[in-house]
Amino acid sequence: MEQTPKANRVHIGFFGRCNAGKSTLINMLTDQPVSLVSEVAGTTTDPVSKSMEILPLGPVVITDTAGIDDTSELGALRIEKSEEIIKKINLAVYVLRNDQAPTADDMMWLNKLKQNNVPIALFINEINTSPSESTSNNQNYVSESTSNKANNAHQGYINTYSELTSIATVVGSTDFTSNRDRLMLLDLLGGLTPLDVEGEQTLLQGLVEPGDTIVLVCPIDSAAPKGRLILPQVQTIREILDHKGLALVCQTEELPTLLGKISQKPKLVITDSQAFEAVNALTPADIPLTSFSILMARFKGKLQDLVMGVNALNNLKPGARVLISEGCTHRRQCDDIGTVKIPMWLKKKGHTDLHLEFTSGGAFPKDVSGYDLIIHCGACMLTRREVLRRIDYAVVQGTPIVNYGVLIASLHGILERAISPFLDELDRKGFEC
Structure with a gap:
């Protein structure tokens, strides 16, 4: 679990009203005090995330959100952050109390999750009340004996509010005290199919075989980070090893020496996109070449849209609005690729007087219709669902979007070579190299 990158884990968001029991449920599932628990409404403010493993889902990231009915001074901002979580998660858990009828807000959020195609697991928080203490609309929810209470406590509630079953999968109820309940809920949750995960797709899918x-x-x-490699490089090395291939690693200037010392030409050369121009010149034409960034674009599932987006370069005019977006946050370097190198390369190719704007991390505008081009990083730190959302925003609003690696290859005149390992997967009619 610890070796699985956060972006490749299944992201699960927990939603519900204040004091519904979201934080308590998370603490029970993780068997750790992940979230603060209090009878005071609005205890959870900003979303809180925790990495763990839920079999058979495997490594996951669990996110606790603020109550959907938060009426505090900052409630609107907290709810807005919770709405942003919907765009990033692969699976949602919605918590209701069995002593309270679903409200209009509950139904609105459940439908909002459904409209975003997020699978919803519905948990009923079993509050220890008698039928006479329940809401007037929910007089029949307690009908089971103590012996089968853990498995069937929610049935009367669901019978009363049958519309819930058309929106969510009711996977259980709990009194938050039973280890049996915890194991049961983990098993039920693990049986659901999350949305937009990488699954069996890998960075080097179909590109490497044993001995390559x-x-x-x-x-x-x-x-470069001190003492380590960047995530795409580490992931690529690991996949080569998983496929029983041979991974040879060098810096740009050592490439000719490395190629001269091996008796057979390599199956593929993969470079950091920033070194595309130099590595292209140093790599014989009969050896396929691509970049880590292009591999990431393919891994996230929208390489064709990103390749097609590069055609917009030919139409950029002075004053054109260009958004350069990075999925991670880091301290800017003097030769930063997004804020320094890409603008420099654009200028060298005659794209002058552009109006450049920048975003990083989770920041990405919903309205991108005013941009003439979006240039996005390799997105190694973003979930596939988040990347697909950003690309879909652009495509639906008619704004071209291109990936760092694809853009840099195009600016250096080597796009055809850089995407040649994937031509069989692309629709050649949709773009020009």
Whole structure:
């Protein structure tokens, strides 16, 4: 679990009203005090995330959100953050109390999750009350004996509010005290199918077989993290090993020496996109070449849209609005790729007087219709669902979007070579190299 990148885990969001029991449920499922628990409404403010493992889902990220009915001074902002979580998660857990009828807000949020195609697991928080203490609309929810209470406590509630079953999968109820309930809920939750996860797709899907030699060019410059490699490089090395291939790693200037020392040409050379121009010149034409960023675009599932977006370069005019978006947050370097190098390369190719705007991390505008082009990073730190959402925003609003690696290859005149390993997967009619 600890070796699985956060972006590749299944993201599960927990939703419900204040004091519905979301935080308590998370603490029970994780068997850890992940979220603060209090009878005071609005205890959970900003979304709180925790990585863990739920079999058979495997490594997951669980996010606790603020109550949907938060009426505090900052409630509107907290609810807005909870709405943003919907766009990133693969699975939702919605918590209701069995002593309270579903409200209009509950139904609105459940339908909002459904409209975003997020699978919903509905948990009923079993509050220890008698039928006479329940809401007037829910007089029949307690009908089971103590012995089968853990498994069937929610049935009367669901019978009363049958419309819930058309929106969510009712996977259980709990009194938050039973280890049996915890194991049962983990098993039920693990049986659901999350939305937009990578599944069996990998970075090197179909590109490497046992015994293949793959050369990785990993420049160590001011942007490289101290003492380690960046995530796409680490993921690629691991996949080569998983496929019983041979991973050879070098910096740009060592590439000719490495190629001269191996008796057979490598199956593929993969480079950091920033070194595309130099690595292209150093790699013989009969050896396929691509970049980590392009592999990430393919891994996230929308390489064709990102390749098609590069055609917009030919139509950029002075004053054109261009959004450069990075999925991670980091301290800007003097030679930062997004804020320094890409603008420099654009200018060298004659794209002058552009109006450049920048976003990073979770920030990405919903309305992108005013941009003439979006240039997005490889998105190694974003979930596939988040990447698909951003690309879909652009496509639906008619705004071209391109990936760092695809853009840099195009600006250096080597796009055809850089995407050649994937041509069989692309619709060649939709773009020009």
